Amino acid sequence: MEVHIYDSLGRGAYEKFQSEGIFSKFERQVANYLDKIKYWARRNIPRIPLNMQFIYEENVPQQSGHLGDCGVFLCMFMEQLVSGQPIRVLIDPKNAALEFRLRMAKIIWGSCLGPIALSSVLKMSTNIGRSFSQLPIFLHNLQRTNPNTFTAIKKTDTNRFQFCFVALGCVIRTFLRCMIPLIYVGYLPLIGSYLTTMYFTVALDGNHEPLLLAIGLGTLECEESWRWFMMRLKDCLGDDIEVGFISNLCDKIEFGVQSAYPDSYHGYCPKDIARKICDCVGHNSTEVESLFWKSCNAYSVDDFYLCLERLQTACRKSPFFSLLRSPIYWLDDIPISKWTRAFFPKIRYNVKSIDVPEILQIIFRREFPITTIIELITTSIQSKYVERADVAGRFSGGLTPYIESKVQKCVNKSYNWNARCLYGDTYQVDGNFATTNVQLERRVCSCGKWQKSGIPCAHAIACLRTRTSESINKLVDYKFTSYVYRLAYGSELVNTIPSHVHWEIPNETVVLLPPSMQ
Known part of the structure; x- marks a missing residue:
């Protein structure tokens, strides 16, 4: 029985298998498998020795390029197998994959688009x-x-x-x-x-x-x-x-x-950091990912460091812990102002x-x-x-719909909160088992949300209830108003480029x- 070896990486593996007796082991395994499935008995023929002869085929397609050609070679082999043609090629073996790719592309595009559309595609390529x-x-x-x-x-x-x-x-x-x-x-x-x-x-x-x-x-x-x-x-x-x-x-x-x-x-998108954390600790670690997002979304510095400590503790547990270092050691090298709300600048x-x-x-x-x-x-x-x-x-309304919905959530949240004036425009708000200080004129709240987002937080809105003459909209950053939104898109227009037959040719x-x- 002849067994033909088609190796796209050259003779190295063939010679190694031959010297190490891999081919002989393969022959014995095939013989044992045929006995196990009762191949000879089912076909009612006497058992014969296989006597496999392993032949290395020359001039077969060879790997080229850093991406490899495994998929292309599979398609080439299947095509030759069903057509009964030899896998050997007459062109340069290293260019065989490229030639086959081009032929496959024409076949696929031609079958999907038809000859007329295919000619258009080829014209576009030019x-x-x-x-x-x-x-x-x-x-x-x-x-x-x-x-x-x-x-x-x-x-x-x-x-x-x-x-x-x-x-x-x-x-x-x-x-x-x-x-x-x-x-x-x-x-x-x-x-x-x-x-x-x-x-x-x-x-x-x-x-x-x-x-x-x-x-x-x-x-x-x-x-x-x-x-x-x-x-x-x-x-x-x-x-x-x-x-x-x-x-x-x-x-x-x-x-x-x-x-x-x-x-x-210059900051980073937390989603990208979260993906990297999942790659380091495994995508099934919902606890680590959840603790990262809690650290990222914390507004106060105290809450951030508390969540970060829990995150680091979770990564020191089995199976993430390493005697050398934490799997997210690289997070320490990223400045916290680049990824966590507690340290975001106003910009x-x-x-x-x-x-x-x-x-x-x-x-x-x-x-x-x-x-x-x-x-x-x-x-x-x-x-x-x-x-x-x-x-x-x-x-x-006076605000864009997105910002209006944000403000409304803060209004609903602040209904049962009590605000009292300490002096001037400085207020103290009691709510959710915490006390917060607000300075209306400076648009600052100790919770950190107002100055970071440009949208008054629930504490600021609770203070406004004591000053009924003022509107919430006036405390929102002007770029979130519907007037500015209308100015952005209503006063500008993108003009269509004329057809190339009407193009003006520059002097230079x-x-x-x-x-x-x-």
Whole structure:
């Protein structure tokens, strides 16, 4: 019996198995298995020795690339098995997987889309490379139709594309005038032959809805690319703005933020830290995860350290405890002001995280020409402005619905609390077995919630009941008012980019070649 060995990693394993007698053991195991299932008796044939001869096949597909080709080889083997053809290939073995990938792609796309649609897909693939040469003209017309739009392109000495940056003028104006001065910085890997990374920044409006602030597209993700992206963001926002940043745990983003805004606050999203904790202690440890969130959500310093001590104690128990160190030892290296409410500065507005806009999730799933990516994002922002301007026109109260619901919860919570004036605007509130001090004029409460969120806490609202002439709305940060929300979206508009046949050609020609294929 001949047994043919197809090894995509070369002869090493074959020679090792042969010298160690693995093949002989394999033959005995097969023989024992056939006896166990009564193979010979069921077929009514005499038992014969297997006499296996193990033959190493030359010129078979070989692994190439850092991602491996195991799945591709499985498909190749199954195809040859059902067709009765040999697995050997005539082309270079190291290119066999790539050739088969291309053939599979054409078969799959052709069966799903049909020949006409398939030709369109192949045409788009060609257009992806050509779109880089059109990018300078495209951005020129984007700026022409949307005044004060900021764009930038970085290229190599040989005029090949490296990075680009885009921030719509109306979005920048909206952020500077009407939005919380806190920016989420993130990135997504891109599928494709040219671009590898999309950089983006997102901000929150007064109704806690995310709005895409700026994007960058690049051929690599490194410290230098982050520094370039953040410097371009600083160019369009200006030097005299006080702004804070949040992001996932990423040293490269930290480097970029500190390079452009060395004096600004930069915190982390607790969700990202919680995921890392779950990876370290196991996803079934609900106690550790729960204690982390209690530490993160604590407003007072005393409550925070109490919860943190419980978290550390839980991690010292079996099965997490190690004689060398705690599984979350790295948490001690992260400044607590970056992830816990008790130490959030006011610039963070008590925001733990900001959602990524849906359009970015769509773009990152497939490859598009670079001009199409920017156009899709521009169209998405345009629709957000139209939708939110329509919603703002139906606001009935002085606050946005999100903030109004927050205030109402505080009102309901404070009904049975007693507040008494100590002197001037300073009050003492008794409630929930605790005593809290409030200073109305300074908008400060010893519980820490008011000054961190910009929304009066239940203690402040209890004090207002003793001063019936004052409105709660006046104590809410003005960026949470419905007036500012209407100003944000009702006074601005994203203009559609004209068809390419109507593009204006700039006087100065910019030569831009596509980057090297990844």
